[in-house]
Amino acid sequence: MALAQELSVGEVARRSGLAVSTLHFYESKGLIASRRTSGNQRRYMRGVLRRIAVIRIAQRAGIPLEEIRQTFAAIPLDRAPTMREWERAMRAWTAALQQRISDLTDLRDKLFSCIGCGCLSVTDCPLRNGDDRLGAEGSGPRILITAAERRQRRGRQA
Known part of the structure; x- marks a missing residue:
């Protein structure tokens, strides 16, 4: 050197x-x-x-x-x-970056259709809850509720 x-x-x-x-x-x-x-x-x-x-x-x-x-x-x-x-x-x-670009573009395009709600578990949320899979767990921001909070709510409902 x-x-x-x-x-x-x-x-x-x-x-x-x-x-x-x-x-x-x-x-x-x-x-x-x-x-x-x-x-x-x-x-x-x-x-x-x-x-x-x-x-x-x-x-x-x-x-x-x-x-x-x-x-x-x-x-x-x-x-x-x-x-x-x-x-x-x-x-x-190249492929990984192109996929990230596509994902971010998709997120950007869909973000405004959901921004007013905030719960991310509405009937038709294309971002985080396709087909409302979380609707069966109850109301509110299901993805944001921790597992401990879910157990606590289930205990009160029983």
Whole structure:
């Protein structure tokens, strides 16, 4: 590793906008890698900043860290990925992201038809209670009522 290409943990934290503890966490999960100097200080290759940027964006999109780690497993930690490696890794997320986009669009489109009620257990709630499966349990926000509250209500009705 050329020293000019290496960054200290503090420099990576400053440039990535992450806490040093987050960098240590990412490293413990195998998402990024560093080498240790003779003084036991971490040094990161400059390319780690790109990897961290993708990790942060993937997390914002709702991709779990374990899935990010698995996707990055095919990309060496000690160098920037080739275009082919990068395309192969990103292909893994395409279907999952498209499904999330579809689900969120569907939620957005259906949300306003239910927003005035709030109980989420009306006869025709397409969001959480298709076919009013929860109507047999009683009135009110069935999904939001905890199991303990349900048992308590059943005890009073008996």
